[in-house]
Amino acid sequence: MTVLAADFAIRLGALDLEVALEVDDRGLVLVGPNGAGKTSVLLALLAARRPSRGRIAIASDVLFDSADDIDRPTEERGIAYVPQSYALFPHLTAAQNVAFGIRGPRHERIEKARSLLERLGVGSVADRRPAALSGGEQQRVALARALAPSPRAILLDEPLAALDLPLRDPMRQELRQFLRSIDVPSVVVTHDRVDALTLGDRMAVLSGGYIRQVGPVPEVFSRPIDLAVAASVGVETVVPGEIVDSSDGLVTVRVGASQIRVAQPSIVARSVFACIRAEDVTLETSPRTEVSARNQLAGRVTSMQPEGAVVRVTVDCGFSLSALITRPACAELGLRENSAITAVVKATAVHLIPRENDS
Numbered sequence: 001m002t003v004l005a006a007d008f009a010i011r012l013g014a015l016d017l018e019v020a021l022e023v024d025d026r027g028l029v030l031v032g033p034n035g036a037g038k039t040s041v042l043l044a045l046l047a048a049r050r051p052s053r054g055r056i057a058i059a060s061d062v063l064f065d066s067a068d069d070i071d072r073p074t075e076e077r078g079i080a081y082v083p084q085s086y087a088l089f090p091h092l093t094a095a096q097n098v099a100f101g102i103r104g105p106r107h108e109r110i111e112k113a114r115s116l117l118e119r120l121g122v123g124s125v126a127d128r129r130p131a132a133l134s135g136g137e138q139q140r141v142a143l144a145r146a147l148a149p150s151p152r153a154i155l156l157d158e159p160l161a162a163l164d165l166p167l168r169d170p171m172r173q174e175l176r177q178f179l180r181s182i183d184v185p186s187v188v189v190t191h192d193r194v195d196a197l198t199l200g201d202r203m204a205v206l207s208g209g210y211i212r213q214v215g216p217v218p219e220v221f222s223r224p225i226d227l228a229v230a231a232s233v234g235v236e237t238v239v240p241g242e243i244v245d246s247s248d249g250l251v252t253v254r255v256g257a258s259q260i261r262v263a264q265p266s267i268v269a270r271s272v273f274a275c276i277r278a279e280d281v282t283l284e285t286s287p288r289t290e291v292s293a294r295n296q297l298a299g300r301v302t303s304m305q306p307e308g309a310v311v312r313v314t315v316d317c318g319f320s321l322s323a324l325i326t327r328p329a330c331a332e333l334g335l336r337e338n339s340a341i342t343a344v345v346k347a348t349a350v351h352l353i354p355r356e357n358d359s
Contacts, residue, residue: 001025004153004185008054008064010044012037018210019044019054023153023185027200029217030189032232036206038189042155045187046081047074058152058185080146084158086138088130094141095126101149116144120178135163136171143178153185160195172198193234197221205229223351227273230353236278236322240355243270250347258318260295263347269354280349281323283313284342285333295350297321297343301335311335315343 004023009016017037021028030038043049045056047063050071056064058079063072088097098113099106117123120140125133133141139159146154159175160168176198179186188199196203196217203220205213207228213220224230230238241255251264255274262274287296299317306312311330313323321343325333335341 002059002152002183002185004045004056004058004187006041006045006054006056008044008051008056008066010037010040010049010051012040012209015209017041017206019206020211021187021204021214023187023202025183025185026202027179027186027188029196029200029203030187030206031191031196031203032206034191037209038206039157041206042081042157042187042189045077045153045155046079047072047077078149078152080149080151080154082142082146082154082156082159084161086130086142086162088138088141088145090130093127093129094122094133094137094144097130097141098144098148101145103149113144113148116147117141120144121174134167136167139163139171139175143175147182151184153187154179154182156186156188158190158192159188159199160190160192168194175199196233203233205232207232222277224275224353226353230273230275235275237274237276237281237320239274239319241272241274243267243272251352253350253352256319258297260297260345260350261347262350262352264352268352269356271355273353273355275351275353276321276345276349278312278322278324280345281315281321282344283315283323283325283329283333283335284344285340287342288344295343295345295347297345299341299343301337301339301341304330304335304337313341315341317343321345 001024007020009018019041032038040049044051053066062070063077064070095110095113098116099109102109102112114126117126120143122137122140125137130138160171163171190196203217204211213225213229221233224233239255241253243251244254245252246267249265250261253260253262253274297317299315301313302316303314304311310324310326315321
């Protein structure tokens with residue numbers, strides 16, 4: 001298994017950016033707020049931006065080492081880069097764009113280019129120029145061009161951001177399958193939550209000048225280590241609370257005017273932030289009779305915001321709680337502003353962050 005290992009620092013305006021990453025062929029998704037330096041990380045790996053110190057290597061091949069004065073140029077690193085705009089040459093056909101980075105006789109380069117376009121399902125557009133291609137077709141051509149030199153790693157900067165919304169979902173699945181099939185380390189920068197969940201097995205969160213958390217994508221999404229990570233992965237409800245009781249693997253947390261139970265083997269701190277993802281909240285017209293390890297919070301709907309196939313519902317249940325439900329479920333419940341409702345949250349779906357450890 002080939003590993004891209006990087007441990008370096010970059011001066012980014014007034015910010016010293018510290019990066020430590022290991023990426024294998026399972027892929028890594030890099031997320032963080034705007035201005036955090038995500039694209040700068042890609043450019044440093046690519047040799048388009050020089051770190052102030054550190055080391056970058058693919059397997060045992062050192063690409064950058066400030067201590068040994070090694071700084072291999074872009075063309076010697078074997079790293080492909082797909083920018084957000086795709087950056088296709090407008091005067092060349094799709095096949096000519098792909099062939100541009102291939103060495104050898106022209107007819108062999110064009111033949112390989114056409115083969116790559118076929119592999120990515122766009123062989124029929126080989127003789128068209130970029131202006132005649134759809135967004136999805138441009139993306140596939142850009143990926144084919146990145147693959148053409150047989151790179152040892154691939155970097156993608158917001159690869160789906162330029163696509164219209166109806167194209168994104170099928171392209172997510174295709175891009176995921178593509179990244180799994182090439183067996184080289186990949187780093188995908190994105191700010192989109194669904195892209196992050198789909199495009200890699202591991203996630204790194206860059207915020208405040210350093211990598212705050214690295215781990216399997218579901219773990220980082222559901223168990224952020226601090227407020228900055230929670231914000232970066234889009235946890236909708238983050239509220240301060242105080243632990244008031246603990247027994248049988250459950251802690252009770254006073255949050256606003258309510259109390260919630262959390263599956264927690266031990267008390268992490270008395271003062272905490274309770275984090276709840278909107279998709280983990282179920283809305284019902286009345287409390288259930290069974291208890292189990294669930295929180296049943298009586299409240300009223302304060303706002304409803306349609307978001308495509310789902311509706312974001314905000315409930316005042318002693319604190320402000322966000323829920324995502326389908327449109328049919330919303331209609332079935334007869335929800336409207338000021339409706340009385342019961343919000344149900346499993347104890348295992350609540351994550352606690354110690355307040356004193358947050359930075």
